[in-house]
Amino acid sequence: MHTESPIGIFDSGIGGLTVVKAVQAALPSEQIIYFGDTARVPYGTKSQVTIRKYASEDTAILMRYQPKLIIVACNTVSALALDVVEKSCSNIPVIGVLKAGAELAVQVTRNNRIGVIGTQATVSSNAYARAINHLDSEIEVLSQACPLFVPFAEEGFIDHPATKLIADEYLAELRSQGIDTLVLGCTHYPILRRVIAETLGPNIRIIDSAEAVALRTRDLLSESGKLNTSRKTPAPHLLVSDLPQKFSMLYQLFMGSELPDVELVEV
Amino acid sequence: MHTESPIGIFDSGIGGLTVVKAVQAALPSEQIIYFGDTARVPYGTKSQVTIRKYASEDTAILMRYQPKLIIVACNTVSALALDVVEKSCSNIPVIGVLKAGAELAVQVTRNNRIGVIGTQATVSSNAYARAINHLDSEIEVLSQACPLFVPFAEEGFIDHPATKLIADEYLAELRSQGIDTLVLGCTHYPILRRVIAETLGPNIRIIDSAEAVALRTRDLLSESGKLNTSRKTPAPHLLVSDLPQKFSMLYQLFMGSELPDVELVEV
Numbered sequence: 237m238h239t240e241s242p243i244g245i246f247d248s249g250i251g252g253l254t255v256v257k258a259v260q261a262a263l264p265s266e267q268i269i270y271f272g273d274t275a276r277v278p279y280g281t282k283s284q285v286t287i288r289k290y291a292s293e294d295t296a297i298l299m300r301y302q303p304k305l306i307i308v309a310c311n312t313v314s315a316l317a318l319d320v321v322e323k324s325c326s327n328i329p330v331i332g333v334l335k336a337g338a339e340l341a342v343q344v345t346r347n348n349r350i351g352v353i354g355t356q357a358t359v360s361s362n363a364y365a366r367a368i369n370h371l372d373s374e375i376e377v378l379s380q381a382c383p384l385f386v387p388f389a390e391e392g393f394i395d396h397p398a399t400k401l402i403a404d405e406y407l408a409e410l411r412s413q414g415i416d417t418l419v420l421g422c423t424h425y426p427i428l429r430r431v432i433a434e435t436l437g438p439n440i441r442i443i444d445s446a447e448a449v450a451l452r453t454r455d456l457l458s459e460s461g462k463l464n465t466s467r468k469t470p471a472p473h474l475l476v477s478d479l480p481q482k483f484s485m486l487y488q489l490f491m492g493s494e495l496p497d498v499e500l501v502e503v
Numbered sequence: 504m505h506t507e508s509p510i511g512i513f514d515s516g517i518g519g520l521t522v523v524k525a526v527q528a529a530l531p532s533e534q535i536i537y538f539g540d541t542a543r544v545p546y547g548t549k550s551q552v553t554i555r556k557y558a559s560e561d562t563a564i565l566m567r568y569q570p571k572l573i574i575v576a577c578n579t580v581s582a583l584a585l586d587v588v589e590k591s592c593s594n595i596p597v598i599g600v601l602k603a604g605a606e607l608a609v610q611v612t613r614n615n616r617i618g619v620i621g622t623q624a625t626v627s628s629n630a631y632a633r634a635i636n637h638l639d640s641e642i643e644v645l646s647q648a649c650p651l652f653v654p655f656a657e658e659g660f661i662d663h664p665a666t667k668l669i670a671d672e673y674l675a676e677l678r679s680q681g682i683d684t685l686v687l688g689c690t691h692y693p694i695l696r697r698v699i700a701e702t703l704g705p706n707i708r709i710i711d712s713a714e715a716v717a718l719r720t721r722d723l724l725s726e727s728g729k730l731n732t733s734r735k736t737p738a739p740h741l742l743v744s745d746l747p748q749k750f751s752m753l754y755q756l757f758m759g760s761e762l763p764d765v766e767l768v769e770v
Contacts, residue, residue: 275553276543281657286542286745360748387654390548398665398672405665478553481627 252309280355516544519576547622
């Protein structure tokens with residue numbers, strides 16, 4: 237692996253583009269290869285067996301590009317199949333959004349009460365609680381699945397009264413439990429950050445796992461002398477397993493820029 | 504094919520169970536083989552190429568059981584890939600929910616203004632309008648995609664104020680356009696029938712494509728002398744490509760009964 241080798245990033249769909257955006261901001265000289273498994277999205281409602289199979293196939297697709305590091309942008313895969321990814325790419329470092337988000341939350345909390353929101357699969361796996369308590373066993377972790385947040389984000393229902401109603405319902409218990417930090421444990425949720433922040437009030441700090449993983453990636457490449465220090469700012473190379481009608485609209489929603497060329501790969 | 508041969512039914516996921524329920528009610532002696540592609544659900548947000556590939560694979564799974572008839576319970580496949588299904592099973596009759604729903608709507612309308620709601624893929628395909636106008640070119644068809652209805656139904660948000668808000672928004676234009684008939688062009692929508700009916704008011708007749716396809720199936724088997732006239736009422740044989748945690752809860756929501764044995768098949 238050379239400093240010029242790309243960073244591979246994958247997700248179940250388009251949500252991982254929030255990670256691409258954060259990594260680009262932190263490391264503008266790095267070439268990013270992104271694979272979004274848009275033919276089989278979402279993963280968060282599927283079984284562990286299926287999620288692990290898909291994780292192995294997704295990793296194999298990125299490995300064709302000989303990346304120097306792989307970022308698992310999918311919280312569900314980070315929670316249930318990070319070992320599968322590690323096994324499928326032998327000695328390349330793997331960073332999952334989950335661990336990066338957990339580490340940042342532990343640094344930030346003052347009252348040792350951290351909330352985590354995510355898909356049903358991520359929350360049921362209890363993986364955030366395990367990762368946080370591995371770092372500090374004194375911290376209490378309170379979790380809530382918010383399955384409707386993904387379709388709301390994808391449909392662009394960002395400021396809608398129905399989104400606020402659902403946010404009130406999903407977040408009421410976390411608010412009453414006195415958390416001071418909330419981890420957005422799904423790559424779609426930053427799209428709804430404003431309504432989530434409004435619902436939680438000003439005293440709860442929100443941790444975006446996409447930003448956390450970008451910082452962690454910069455540290456790791458820097459420590460291992462693998463940072464790309466060229467002055468170029470390459471466009472990300474995008475691979476998807478399906479190209480639905482709405483893709484261009486979703487790309488704009490997540491990246492805030494026009495869709496570049498996209499390559500279709502078979503899964 | 505014998506009268507004892509099963510009826511094969513497939514859908515992108517669990518939504519097609521509304522069709523299983525309707526067929527069981529209309530034809531209690533028939534053996535039903537149901538395949539739900541829960542590993543790749545949903546289809547409605549994916550591209551035509553991917554939907555056609557999945558339709559061919561789903562048909563091949565049912566063909567292992569030598570059915571006497573195949574029902575495409577998925578509106579998206581009915582709209583975009585019915586010819587693929589027909590090609591994959593040569594001389595067995597194929598009935599799609601879409602055509603059955605269109606036929607019933609044409610019989611029912613008095614003012615020749617029919618509304619259709621469905622997924623983005625179904626609505627964009629314009630297939631309901633084509634099927635209806637093929638039967639009667641004088642009828643005006645008005646369509647509306649309601650993509651959030653599927654996640655609302657699957658999360659059991661049936662009587663929730665947020666569901667009513669979204670229904671108001673999705674259905675406002677159809678109401679103002681003076682339709683007298685609305686086709687539920689997605690197998691999930693019968694779950695939300697009450698809120699849809701409330702929003703439309705008492706003067707719009709709702710057509711459930713699941714019921715329409717069951718009636719069409721009975722007619723077709725009867726005409727061809729293939730009705731199973733035994734007194735047995737066999738339980739449906741269920742095949743799925745994934746068995747997520749929520750499956751049992753969803754089965755109860757759609758079928759109103761406890762989950763029977765389910766067989767996992769690879770796709």
